[in-house]
Amino acid sequence: MELTLWTYEGPPHVGAMRIAASMEGLHYVLHAPQGDTYADLLFTMIERRDRRPPVTYTTFQARDLGGDTAELVKRSIQQAVDRFQPEALLVGESCTAELIQDQPGALAGGMNLGVPVVNLELPAYSKKENWGAAETLYQLCRTLLREQLPAPGTPRPSPDRWRAEGRRPRVNLLGPSLLGFRCRDDIKEIRGLLGEHGIDVNVVAPMGARPADLVRLPEADANVCLYPEVAGPLCSWLERQFGTPVVRTVPIGVGATRRFLAELSTVLDLEAPEANEADLRSRMPWYSRSVDSTYLTGKRVFIFADATHAIAAARIAADELGFTVVGLGTYSRELAREVRAAAKELGLEALITDDYLAVEKAMGEAAPELVLGTQMERHSAKRLGIPCAVISAPLHVQDVPARYAPQMGWEGANVIFDSWVHPLMMGLEEHLIGMFRHDFEFVEGHRSHLAEGAPPRQAAAHEPDVAAVAGSSMAAAANGTAAAGATATLAPPTVTEGTAVWSADGEAALRKIPFFVRGKVKTNTETFARDHGVAAITEEVLYDAKAHYSK
Amino acid sequence: MGSSALRPVKESADEARFPHSLPPDGLTRKGPTPVPMASTPTLPPLLRESGQREVFCGLTSIVWLHRRMPDAFFLVVGSRTCAHLVQSAAGVMIFAEPRFGTAILGERDLAGLADANEELDRVVNDLLERRPEIRTLFLVGSCPSEVIKLDLAKAAERINTRMRGRVRVVNYSGSGIETTFTQGEDGALSALVPLLPSSDENQLLLVGTLADGVEDRFLTLFERLGIGPVRSLPPRQSTALPAVGPGTKLLLAQPFLSDTVRALERRGATRLPSPYPLGVEGSRAWMAAAAAAFGVDPNLVAEVLDPLVERGRRALAPLRRQLEGKRLFLMPDSQLEIPLARFLSRECGMELVEVGTPYLDRPLMAEELALLPEGTQLSEGQDLERQLERVRAARPDLVVCGLGIANPLEAEGIATKWSIELVFSPIHGIDQAADLAELFARPLHRRQLLKWN
């Protein structure tokens, strides 16, 4: 028994629902009590689906338990087949039905339904959602491909059979599903990327596939395992049974996309991609090299997500943005080994847990400047006052944006640059706003470009906006490195009663300091002067203070 | 908790027929509104269905109960599904230290009940150690815990003995095989009834969770009417339980509290029959029922309430214009469907296509049923696909339904209102009547606003 206040993953039958709802022509009969119908809202509300998932629940009640729940199961199955006329049927049970052991899958098997039936046995008390999704996809394909299994000893197909057959190479994209992070857009991005490289897509599954499409899976020259959480077991099985090679690099990030293309070209015996493709196709490499991004250097980032996105994020953070990864973890126990390995490369110990409070604790201890996580980490980070970008399921309605926002491929890298860097800037901005709150420029409505919002003597817009430069010079200033700079709007430094007196050269030096750090420098200097018993603040005192505080 | 099984159907369809009829309350009528009498429109036979239901289980009510009693913790003893249901229904991700959680049963717990009990004690210990501010711990049964017959009453007793004085442990079932959605509150409250102190004092007891603000408003009005003392179940502090006894008059704020009412009646309390406090008319009748029971001069009742009624109706008028003549289909979900249908038809002029309810407790609904318009089609239970076929055939202007169905119906061009919002929003009372109507007018209004050409 385990106390759970919140869970990253639902039960395994929700994983099965994700497969059913992602596909067309498939129906799922689920032996489950009425409350379990809540899962429909995951699809209709979070994904804004325009139809209910293709799931029939038996919704048995306590009073049915004394009687014949098996009859209820059979009735539900028959009605579902009659009404929805699926091409294939999934039959399974949720946690409660597992206990009463009606074995709905076996019942369905004996019913002569005239469609392939997949008996789903998803242990609800030991497994979770992603496992359930992977198992369902695997069992479904196994059932549908039973008749095509090559005889033992059949030679593996040659990787360049496409050449012999006088066609373009073709691959399956496996793993994208509803409630997966940005799958809808990733498919489009990867399909386009493959097209540019002369590779066709044979089948995308489960998203958008019909059972009849799954029957064509062996026609592909390779399987692309886009989301190992969902497609890992299927890809391995197809490799074992049909000898179809698997491309396992997940193309999230510039480097990963390049490695993905390289792996594809090796597997399919294609020409290697051009070395400068990334620079031509994605803005991210240049954006990250541009001077504005200097302030990203060494930013401490904490990562917690599903395994696919956590591993990818760690790599991007370290290699492509120059961040320092200070924490890496996942809730995907099935892929813990891979995450551990990725963490080790960064000199870290991976955090493998599904306890969000343990994640929050680790986050706090790592003292990051940016968190990349799930919606839950976004909330934890908010409590800790740390900016955060969401990079992984479990989904919130906000994670299904109206716009095109893939994570994979060249455009995915662009999206990632924007969505990780902006919260960081926002975080800095807030920090700056807090810091300058006591500056008169700020207090007097300095942040507004509107005439009525700006202080009277400074109504004209002549200085760069705080938000616009927060990324560069202001950030540097915030780090205490730019104490002197161009002369900005001058206002006489006011000498507060009871503090040290500013000498003329001290005041002059203070005026040369950009307005946005001037307040801080002034206070610091005055504090310094007081602490050191200095009565008059000269230019030298100001620089002494600066040296003192930059230690 | 066996008694709270999904209400078995007790009455025959013929009992749904009422011989007489009463014209609906004229909204233009001036002066004091009499307490509506339990009289009798003619209703077609009740449509009883026993197919697939699309409704949350009783665990869901934890979402509002834990907010009502900030010193209580709700520990579901169940599966990952139960944990996922509660967090999905609540849309919760924001709590650092939420006051509900799930003790998720593992394979070991299923193998032996002895272990399960030990494990539960361990989980409870850890929890209480970490959360010393918890005064009442609700152990909430689920389908899995019921099916493996994990005895939570025994567990509660055991922990109570150990924790004596520090925290009180109470148990009830929110399982989906026994309870729907709002029935979970019934379970929680009836579990509290045996703990209520006894008192013969004359008092009014409001039963059912109200939003704090709404409750304060009612308290003010009862005070103006000279009714008191007024207490509430559930109270705002789980330790401040109201007393109960022969002097206690029960006024039900929510219609889904069958077991609680019966338990309170066994403690000597008397239920005041009344419509529920939704809408101007229902809220006035509700307060007037209390006033009558406390011997308040009807003139004082009129003096206190009628200005509010006037104002309430004025506020309602523009919304009535939007809702009037619009056809409404209520799918069975929150158990509020019948009172809502009464309000929306009588005060907002909507036409009722079908009024579904998860179960029909006739004694608790008598005053509501009496106010429904002639010929209202009621349905009890559900057969989801067939009901959706009726929805499609009728093409109503608005469907009240659960979250799983709303977007699919919208995609078919049918406007919807989610019923779950009704249990989270302050909708009770005369002053809220317009807000309540607005919840239904908004989807219609929105459709008028949106243009794509």
Ligand code: SF4
């Ligand atoms: S219906 Fe039963 S198993 Fe499902 S969430 Fe509710 S209590 Fe848990």
Ligand code: SF4
């Ligand atoms: S542009 Fe100038 S006026 Fe506008 S906010 Fe920036 S500093 Fe102030």
